Amino acid sequence: MTMVSYIVWLIAFVAGVGVSFFVPEATISLGGKFAFIGAWGAVLGFVLYTLCKRRVETAEAEFNENLESLKASQLDLVAGIQANKPAEPVEKPAVKAPEPPPVTAKNEIPLPKGAISAREALEKIAGAPLRANFPLDVWKRYAKSILKDRPFGEVLANLEKLLPAMFPKASGILYMYAGTQTDLRKLYSFGPSVISDASIRPGECASYNSGEIVVCDYSKHDLSGGCTHLHHRPQGISFCAPIEGLEEHFGIFSLQVDALPDNESLDDWHAKVSFVATTFGLYVSNQNLNVRYKEHSIRDNLTGLFNRRYMEESLAREIAAATRHKTPIGLIMLYPDSIAEIQKTKGRHAVEQLLWELGQRLPGYIRTEDIPCRYDGEMFCIILPGADLKITRQRAEKIRHEISQLQIAYGAGVLATPLSLGVAVMPAHAADGGSLLYMAEASLRHAMQAGGNRVTIADALINR
Structure with missing residues (x-):
């Protein structure tokens, strides 16, 4: 079956389908149309099968005829050899078959103009150095x-x-944010030249806004990248790449070279800059996620202070250190006295606003090594490693005084509350962490029952 026959068959089938499609359903129902299409396809399939079968039979007949002709010619050849064969064969010494002549330029297939042989290509590849400088070990x-x-x-x-080995004779600088998103500070620089300031603003680098690697060839005005921070050495070629990951911007990597190496191109260096910026950006992003996850697992969502689980772990750790070094450890429990009144008059949102304000201010009233936590509901706890009874009591009085003066704007009014505080110290009031927590919480309850706005020391409970 030829291609023309197949195309004619396909057109016939499509024509039948089209005819059934355009016939109105009033004449032939939808089921009748499908039956017609099936019958039409069967008829055409039978025709196609008949044509293919006839074509195959013709090909087989031609093949058999050619095979018989070949056999007859071989028989004639054998008969002719036997007729010319001598009566008594004469033994002849074995003659070594001649070696095939070496391939020379005369019997080689001519190559197209400008092409070289595979042998010449391999020789050139084996003798040529690597095109790009890539320090694989580093x-x-x-x-x-x-x-x-x-x-x-x-x-x-x-x-x-890695950077000096990957970018020979180049100068570079790596910037990262220093706590805020307003300034980029130098983290590391390399190379023989200073190309930028130690601190820049993000807007000074075009890669910050574009989010892509910016290339500037100072010999060509059409490749001016717009990176104004590279004013120390505006010559040769510069690359600026953003350090990004998960849609966050962490820094900028800038590079300047007077001239590219002979065996490397602009695309080679563009690719290497991309390798460095992408891998480092993803690493920093992963580190950032780890820090956030850790902070989220140990912080209270509302106040931002450490949660109770972290408080219990920290207390056990500090108790062990205090026991080992024979040093004291203080504990302060505190509760806002006006919680019930604020809940009744202003609602739960006002209570949460007050707790949030306390969470923001408590770290400012204690030492860096102290650990402020949200203990339970509206109750707070502060662990003071190395603090004796005098230091712990002074710290509690300072917190009570500062919070009692606090006026928090809330709608048309203000939020204010005095504090009740309980103080306990180990080893004066307890011998272990559980006892220390119990004595501090019991002291807090005593302060609340006594009217609030006061600091109660665990001594009062022991003396009772």
Whole structure:
């Protein structure tokens, strides 16, 4: 079956389907149309089968005829050889078959104009150096430290070894945010030249707004990247790449070189800058997620203070250290006295606003090493490592005084509350963490029952 026959058959089938489609249903029902299409396809299929079968039979007949002809010619050849064969064969010494002549330029297939042979191509590849300078050993150490999520200092140390090897004769600088999103500070620089300031604003680098690698060839005005922070050495070629990950911006990597190496192109360096910026950005993003997850697991959602689980772990750790070094440890429990009144008059949202304000202010009234926590509901707890009874009591009085003066704007009114505080110290009032918590909480209850706005020491409970 030829291609023309198949096309004619296909057109006939499609025509039948089209005819059934355009016939109104009043003449032929939908089921009748499907029956017609099936019958039409069966008829055409039978025709196609008949044509193919006839074609195959013709091909088989031609093949058999050619095969018989070939057999007859072979028989004639054998008969002719036997007729010319001598009566008594004469033994002849074995003659070594001649070696095939070496392939020379005369019997080689001519190559197209400008082409070279495979042998010449292999010789050139074997003798040519690598096109791009890529320090594989240093890169492996850097990549391994990232994949194993090593500490930031270790990854940065491997990056400091990688950059000069990957970008020879170039100068570069790596910027990261320093606590705020308004300034970028130099984290690391390399190379023989200073290309930018130690601190820049994000808007000074075009890669910050574009989110892509910006290339500037100072010999061509059409490749001006717009990175104004590279004013120290505006010559040669510069690259600026954003350090990003998960739609967050962490820093900028800038690079400047007077001239690219002879065996490397602009695309080679663009790719290498992309390797560095992408891998480092993903690493920083992963580290950032780990920190956020850890903070979320140990922080109270409303106040931002440490949660009770972290408080219990910290107390056990500090108790063990205090026992080992024979040092005291103080504990303060506090409760806002006006919670019930604020809940009744202003609602739960006002209570949450007050608790949030307390969570923001408590860290400012204590030492850096102290641990403020939300203990239970509206009750707060502060662990004071190394603090004796005098220091712990003074700290509690300071907190009571500061919070009692606090006026928090809320709608048309203000939120204010005095505090009840309970103080206990180990080893003066307790011998372990559980006893210390119990004595501090019991002291707090005593202060609340006595009218509030006061500090109660666990001594009062022991003396009773």
